[in-house]
Amino acid sequence: DVLHIETSNKTYPVYVGQNAIALLPDFLKENNAFGSSILIITDESVGHLYLQTLKDTLSDIEKEVYVSIVPSGEKAKTFDVYYSCLTRALEFNLNRKSLILALGGGAVGDLAGFVAATYMRGIPFIQIPTTILAHDSAVGGKVAINHEAGKNMIGAFHQPEAVFYDLNFLATLPLHEVRSGFAEIIKEALIEDPDFYSWLTTNIHSMDLIDMDQLAFAIKKGIAVKGGIVKQDEMENGVRAYLNFGHTLGHAIENSVGYGSITHGEGVMIGMVFALKLSIKYAGLNFDLTSFINWVTSLGYKTKIPSSLKAEQLIYAMKKDKKTTGREITFVLLAEEGKPITKTMADDEIITEIELMFENKS
Ligand code: NAD
Ligand code: ZN
Numbered sequence: 001d002v003l004h005i006e007t008s009n010k011t012y013p014v015y016v017g018q019n020a021i022a023l024l025p026d027f028l029k030e031n032n033a034f035g036s037s038i039l040i041i042t043d044e045s046v047g048h049l050y051l052q053t054l055k056d057t058l059s060d061i062e063k064e065v066y067v068s069i070v071p072s073g074e075k076a077k078t079f080d081v082y083y084s085c086l087t088r089a090l091e092f093n094l095n096r097k098s099l100i101l102a103l104g105g106g107a108v109g110d111l112a113g114f115v116a117a118t119y120m121r122g123i124p125f126i127q128i129p130t131t132i133l134a135h136d137s138a139v140g141g142k143v144a145i146n147h148e149a150g151k152n153m154i155g156a157f158h159q160p161e162a163v164f165y166d167l168n169f170l171a172t173l174p175l176h177e178v179r180s181g182f183a184e185i186i187k188e189a190l191i192e193d194p195d196f197y198s199w200l201t202t203n204i205h206s207m208d209l210i211d212m213d214q215l216a217f218a219i220k221k222g223i224a225v226k227g228g229i230v231k232q233d234e235m236e237n238g239v240r241a242y243l244n245f246g247h248t249l250g251h252a253i254e255n256s257v258g259y260g261s262i263t264h265g266e267g268v269m270i271g272m273v274f275a276l277k278l279s280i281k282y283a284g285l286n287f288d289l290t291s292f293i294n295w296v297t298s299l300g301y302k303t304k305i306p307s308s309l310k311a312e313q314l315i316y317a318m319k320k321d322k323k324t325t326g327r328e329i330t331f332v333l334l335a336e337e338g339k340p341i342t343k344t345m346a347d348d349e350i351i352t353e354i355e356l357m358f359e360n361k362s
Contacts, residue, residue: 005227007159007234014163021166025061035097037064041112042103043072046130066092076107077145085115100125106137113143117158127160130169132181135219138163140230178207180265185218188225191245194337196221207299242340245332246272252317256309269301279333304359311354
């Protein structure tokens with residue numbers, strides 16, 4: 001199956017399916033724009049699992065294939081790792097037509113995409129996502145590394161040439177990573193596609209029982225939502241911000257508890273519960289929040305803010321997030337399912353609402 005992502009200067013294919021990777025060699029052969037060398041960037045865990053598979057897939061194309069293996073997870077998105085990838089690229093004499101393949105989750109995709117965006121003022125790259133979350137990050141062209149002062153603070157817009165989403169790679173994904181990625185799928189359904197949202201609540205009852213057909217369907221729907229929004233607003237001047245539903249508070253939680261102790265999607269889920277509450281109160285949303293909380297709780301998500309955090313600390317973290325403009329905090333809310341809006345709120349109002357969201361409160 002193939003979806004197409006339209007952007008201002010190009011349209012690129014997203015191949016989704018079991019064994020999608022098998023389509024890569026023909027894609028490379030048909031695109032003679034690519035030069036004679038390839039740099040695969042992957043992380044230690046994914047490299048251990050799937051680097052050989054990818055190398056085997058590339059074995060009969062006539063190109064030099066180089067590899068750079070980086071630390072797993074958020075540790076891939078540091079300036080030092082970024083610099084070492086550039087050093088590798090220079091050592092291997094990659095030129096402006098060389099291709100970078102990003103094999104991994106969102107962290108590897110963001111890093112490799114930023115290397116591709118900046119090496120010799122930009123070279124082509126292909127995303128080969130291996131997490132559910134990466135259905136989101138691999139599409140849309142936002143690439144970045146982190147700075148000590150904040151996540152994704154150094155980055156670019158650089159669209160891939162293609163995305164090869166091989167669902168077989170998802171078999172080894174730990175359950176908390178499945179949950180992380182699936183939160184973004186639930187988000188996409190809520191902000192854009194009420195029918196898909198009701199399909200999810202009807203069909204998904206346990207994270208470890210999602211079958212391949214359901215997963216393929218859900219991922220394709222999610223990519224379609226993301227692709228539709230990116231087409232309307234590639235550079236995030238308007239509607240693309242709706243993808244941040246649940247992320248204002250979600251990011252603040254993720255950043256405040258320390259990277260790694262809660263996954264991105266798990267933080268976003270708490271942020272979505274908060275945004276849904278605000279939507280009912282301030283945006284006239286008609287929504288059964290109790291059923292939503294029961295549903296996602298049964299899927300293993302937390303819906304309350306960890307008691308180790310403080311409201312003021314979260315306000316501070318939300319203000320530091322680059323997605324907020326000025327000194328007031330803006331949330332994405334829903335006026336209806338599938339109809340997002342933005343709302344700016346005063347600190348004291350937000351603090352009152354946040355106080356009701358802590359673990360030890362009922
Ligand atoms: P990740 O890349 O860190 O992967 C999570 C963990 O799973 C890592 O330890 C990784 O080694 C492991 N892993 C990956 N694939 C695996 C597999 N198939 N089997 C077993 N283990 C596997 O994280 P992620 O959740 O995919 O992505 C999170 C990152 O994505 C964050 O850095 C976030 O900022 C970024 N992101 C970017 C965008 C964007 O638009 N660019 C959007 C959302 C998130
Ligand atoms: Zn996200």
